[in-house]
Amino acid sequence: MQTGLRGKRVLLTGGSGLIGGAMLPRLLNSDLEVLYSLGRSKHGANARERLRARAGDVVDEFGSRLRIIEGDLQEPGWNLSPADRRKIVEETDIVVHCGASTYFQREVECRRTNEEAVQTLIEMCVESPTKKKLCYLGSAACGGLQRDRVVQEDDYPRPDDNHFVYYTRSKSNAETMLRASRDHYDLVIVRPSYVFPERTAPTKFMNDSLWPLVSMLEVEAIPVRSEARVDFVLVDAVCDYIMRLISGPHSHETYHVSTGEIASYMWRNILIRTAEATGRSKLPDFLTSDEYAARKRSLSEEHRLRVGRLGVYIPFMNQNIVFDNRRVIQDCGPSDSLFDFLDDYLMDVMHQVAPR
Numbered sequence: 001m002q003t004g005l006r007g008k009r010v011l012l013t014g015g016s017g018l019i020g021g022a023m024l025p026r027l028l029n030s031d032l033e034v035l036y037s038l039g040r041s042k043h044g045a046n047a048r049e050r051l052r053a054r055a056g057d058v059v060d061e062f063g064s065r066l067r068i069i070e071g072d073l074q075e076p077g078w079n080l081s082p083a084d085r086r087k088i089v090e091e092t093d094i095v096v097h098c099g100a101s102t103y104f105q106r107e108v109e110c111r112r113t114n115e116e117a118v119q120t121l122i123e124m125c126v127e128s129p130t131k132k133k134l135c136y137l138g139s140a141a142c143g144g145l146q147r148d149r150v151v152q153e154d155d156y157p158r159p160d161d162n163h164f165v166y167y168t169r170s171k172s173n174a175e176t177m178l179r180a181s182r183d184h185y186d187l188v189i190v191r192p193s194y195v196f197p198e199r200t201a202p203t204k205f206m207n208d209s210l211w212p213l214v215s216m217l218e219v220e221a222i223p224v225r226s227e228a229r230v231d232f233v234l235v236d237a238v239c240d241y242i243m244r245l246i247s248g249p250h251s252h253e254t255y256h257v258s259t260g261e262i263a264s265y266m267w268r269n270i271l272i273r274t275a276e277a278t279g280r281s282k283l284p285d286f287l288t289s290d291e292y293a294a295r296k297r298s299l300s301e302e303h304r305l306r307v308g309r310l311g312v313y314i315p316f317m318n319q320n321i322v323f324d325n326r327r328v329i330q331d332c333g334p335s336d337s338l339f340d341f342l343d344d345y346l347m348d349v350m351h352q353v354a355p356r
């Protein structure tokens with residue numbers, strides 16, 4: 001397929017993950033010359049097998065254009081062999097960096113994977129004989145603690161931002177590092193909001209992303225504002241925009257990929273749709289944190305445990321922020337996957353998802 005990547009040599013990190021794994025078929029189906037995919041062996045499966053488990057047959061269909069590089073982002077220099085490092089430095093034109101630790105509270109892992117690994121990437125780009133295009137997957141949540149507003153791309157990051165968890169701080173720090181050396185590469189930062197997997201994603205990805213919705217229906221009460229808005233986006237939209245941004249020129253450095261003000265959802269509506277999709281009839285009581293504290297003692301141990309598992313997400317749920325997306329739509333056009341997907345989507349996928 002013609003995409004503007006003709007003859008290009010692309011490095012993708014994070015191909016076994018949610019977003020990188022959805023990028024893989026798009027890149028392999030394009031007219032690029034070579035795709036280097038950096039990943040690691042895990043649980044007895046090598047990097048290629050893990051790509052296959054995420055993205056399916058496409059990994060073998062386009063085998064000759066796909067070159068696997070074994071590496072570990074948590075290790076100094078990504079643990080690359082000198083030959084693989086040379087390939088990345090000298091033989092790639094575009095980097096799509098989806099590799100990251102997405103564990104909210106693993107501070108050491110986030111520091112290594114999301115900050116030190118980005119420093120290594122910067123060094124390789126600086127050494128490159130040609131100016132690379134560097135597409136970094138940021139996070140719309142990297143502005144940290146904010147409330148009741150529509151957030152613009154240029155509002156953050158700021159060094160004095162407060163954060164609920166280290167993960168978002170590490171994403172903010174990485175952006176700052178990338179900007180400091182921006183003259184050495186053509187930087188484009190794609191900041192998704194909260195990403196839902198494609199309909200055909202393996203069940204593991206459905207479960208990992210969507211279990212909080214089902215768990216919220218398993219409890220009597222939650223300390224979440226029913227009218228708080230949340231900004232979910234389908235991975236298809238994220239990947240469509242990454243493809244457009246790496247294939248052609250871009251007039252901004254940073255883009256939200258989000259449903260924005262018009263198409264975002266209130267928690268109550270999301271749970272009504274999830275209940276319909278999973279055949280449940282009852283919503284939880286939406287309480288303030290004081291009301292929940294007063295009610296907590298009367299809840300069963302099981303209910304308290306379930307709400308406890310949701311705990312790290314609850315401050316995010318109550319933020320009531322959405323991320324303006326006019327910039328990406330203006331520059332790259334609309335994406336069919338951006339709007340009006342939630343009702344059908346939840347109906348199609350929720351049967352696979354179990355509460356935790």
Ligand SMILES: NC(=O)c1ccc[n+]([C@@H]2O[C@H](COP(=O)([O-])OP(=O)(O)OC[C@H]3O[C@@H](n4cnc5c(N)ncnc54)[C@H](OP(=O)(O)O)[C@@H]3O)[C@@H](O)[C@H]2O)c1
Nearest residue numbers: 014015016017018019072073074099100102137139194195
């Ligand atoms: N999903 C969202 O809702 C969302 C929202 C906003 C921004 N983002 C950003 O988008 C990017 C991709 O997120 P995602 O949702 O695709 O995350 P994900 O599903 O957790 O995937 C992360 C990827 O990074 C790889 N990785 C992690 N540690 C590694 C290491 N030490 N060495 C090599 N590879 C490593 C993982 O490989 P293994 O399989 O080997 O662990 C996996 O392929 C991240 O930068 C994230 O911050 C995601």
